[in-house]
Amino acid sequence: MARAYELKARAESAAETRRRIIDAVIDRLRKAPAERISVDAVARKAGVARSTVYLIFGSRAGLFDAVALEVYDRAGYPRLLEAVRVPDPRDTLRGGITAGVHIFAAYRDVFRALYSMEELEKEATGGAISRVEENRAEGMAWLARRLSRHKQLRPGVKIAEAAHVLWIAASFEAFDLLYTGRGLSADETARILVENTERAICR
Amino acid sequence: MARAYELKARAESAAETRRRIIDAVIDRLRKAPAERISVDAVARKAGVARSTVYLIFGSRAGLFDAVALEVYDRAGYPRLLEAVRVPDPRDTLRGGITAGVHIFAAYRDVFRALYSMEELEKEATGGAISRVEENRAEGMAWLARRLSRHKQLRPGVKIAEAAHVLWIAASFEAFDLLYTGRGLSADETARILVENTERAICR
DNA sequence: CATTCACGAGACACGCTGTCAAGTGAAAGT
C-alpha cells in the first residue's frame, strides 16, 4: 500500500490547499457576486501565494472550471441524477426541475457569476458549465421522448417542442428570473416552473 | 434660429463621431460576442482617440449604457410599445412577445453581451438594461391584470403567477435559450413562447 | 481675423494576468 503512504501528509495538505483556494472563490462570489474577482484577491483570501493558484489550476480559467465542478457537486448534482432516474416520466419532470432549482438556489450567486462568465468571456472559464449544459440538453430530449411514449404529451405537442419547453423550464436562467428577479423562494420557484410546464406540454 | 446654425457643422460632426464609436462597439460585439472588448480597440476601430471616447461617454460604463439605449431603439423598441397598446390583452401577449423576440434576434450578440455584463460587472454598465427590465416588470403586471379582468386566465391561475410566467416568457434569456441554445428561427422561437405561455396561463 | 470647440497625441499611475527563477522547510525514502 505504498499509495496510502503517499497520501499521508504531503498529498493531504495539497488537497487542503486546493480546497482552501476554491472556498475563497466561492466565498468571494457570494459576498460580491457582481464584481470582477482577481486571482490576487483569491490567493490572499486563501492565504496562499498567487503563483500557487497558477501552479495548481494552470490558469484563471482552470480555477473557475474547478470551482464550477465543485459547486455542482456540493449543491447536489448527484441527487439530481438520482431524482431523474425514476420509472414515471412525470415524476422525472417534477423531481428533476425541483432538484435543479434547489441546486441553483444553494449557490445562486456562484452559479450566476459562472453562467454569465461563460457567455461573456469564453476564454475565462474552462467550459465546465457548457459541458453540464450539453448533458442537460440530452436529458431534456430523453425526457420528452419518454413523456411521448407514456402518452403524457398534450395532443398536438411534438416531442421536439416539448424538449424546447423543458429546456427553458429546467434552465438556470428560468430559475433565476423567478428566484432573484421576482424574489420567490426556491419551493415557490420550483412549483411555478413545474406546474406551468405541465400545463404547457402535458395532457 | 441661432440654434439651427449651431447645429450646422460642429455639432453635426460631434454627433457623427458619437455614432461612429457606438457603431464600432456594436460591430465588435457582433464579430466577437464572447470576447472582452477594450476601450482602446473601440477607439481604434472608430478611427478616434481613446481620450475622445472618455470625453464623450465619460467612462466605459457610460459607453455601454449609450450602446444599450441605441440598440434597443434601432432594434425596434418603439414598435414593441406600439404592439402592446391594443385593446385585447391576448393580442398584447402575442404581439408583445413576438415583437420582443424580433428585437432580441436583430441584435442578439449585442444584447447577449450587455445582459451578461449587467450581471457580472454591475460597475461596467450604466444600468440601461436594468431600467428597461424594470419597465418590463411593470408591463407584465399590467398585462396579467388585464388578462384577469378579461376572464382570460385559466381557473386557479392567480394574477401574480401569470405575471411570473409572462416575466420568463418575454425575457431575453428565454429567447436566447431557444434562439441560440436550440438553434431556432426568430419566428419559431416566438411561436413556441407564445403558444406555451397561453397554454400555461390562459383558458 | 480672433475665438471657440471637437478632437488628437501622448504621458501617468495603477491594477490585473501570466510566467519564470530561485528559494525554503517539512515529509518521505534509505
Place this chain on the structure above:
DNA sequence: ACTTTCACTTGACAGCGTGTCTCGTGAATG
C-alpha cells in the same frame, strides 16, 4: 541520520487595460 522530494513562497518581469490630465491643432464660427 542524511538525502531527496515536493508543496509552496518570494519577487520580479512583460504586457495590456483603465481613467485622468495636459497640451496641442485645425476647422467652424462670429
